[in-house]
Amino acid sequence: MNEIKKTAMVTVCGRPNVGKSSLTNALVGEKIAIVSNKPQTTRNRIYGVANRGDTQYVLLDTPGLHKARTRLGDYMVKVVNASVAEVDCVLLLVEPIAHVGAPEEALIQRIREGQLPAILCINKIDTVKKEELLPVMAAYHEAYPDFKAIIPISAHTGEGLEELVAEMHKYASEGPQLFPDGMTTDQPERQVMAEIVREKLLLCLDKEIPHGTAVEITRFSERENEIIDVEATIYCEKASHKGIIIGKQGAMLKKISTLARQDMERFMGTKVYLETWVKVKENWRDNPASIRNFGYEE
Known part of the structure; x- marks a missing residue:
């Protein structure tokens, strides 16, 4: 097993039901966050841990950003906003739709305010034709030209995940291992x-x-x-x-x-x-x- 010499703290954010937990599970290599086809499945911030080569990636899986209707909803929105800060980079996960919605605009604004390196991940590419991705990329580039990379992925099939890890590696910094070998989540x-x-x-x-x-x-x-x-x-x-x-x-x-x-x-x-x-x-x-x-x- 390689000795861990670098770490990268990465927030995974996006609207409800876009595949954040599925992506976290896929990168970690086992199920540590629950998934369903219903929105607002994740309520808490969950840390997923993935060791690749000499780098430990700590992934912050967050609740979907939505309009809160209860005190629990208020708490979930606060978790998202607090998570998009003080990390090495942010993954904004979106669907392959050529329209930047209100949740995405709010998260882009948080990224802009924090001056954080951000990677745009277009998920669920296994559900569309490749040529349909170009207008999606164009719409998000227009909304925020400062994305460090735009990477089409499928958390379901694994397509694009190696390219994503390679991009995240650019934001890893020298430092000790944060979680011991074999530990894949901070959840008790x-x-x-x-x-x-x-x-x-x-x-x-x-x-x-x-x-x-x-x-x-x-x-x-x-x-x-x-x-x-x-x-x-x-x-x-x-x-x-x-x-x-x-x-x-x-x-x-x-x-x-x-x-x-x-x-x-x-x-x-x-x-x-x-x-x-x-x-x-x-x-x-x-x-x-x-x-x-x-x-x-x-």
């Missing part, structure tokens, strides 16, 4: 377990219900035979939502739990015994104490 294991459950809620439930859920790991312990016991409580905002999450004869909760357990076992590399409960906590997204209790705090 309890938090990863909670996020895995929340991802399955997003996957299995429709409309607003999963966005009104939070997950608390009330037990995380390892037996002598390496089996891990996890107890998770799912909080929702309405009694009617609780019934939907549990489902007929418990079918939906069983499905969510089974999918979560399988991902937990892959992450931990051992057998996991998971128990889940559902409780109602009305309007928790607008309650500062509840937001802090669920780990969303400055």
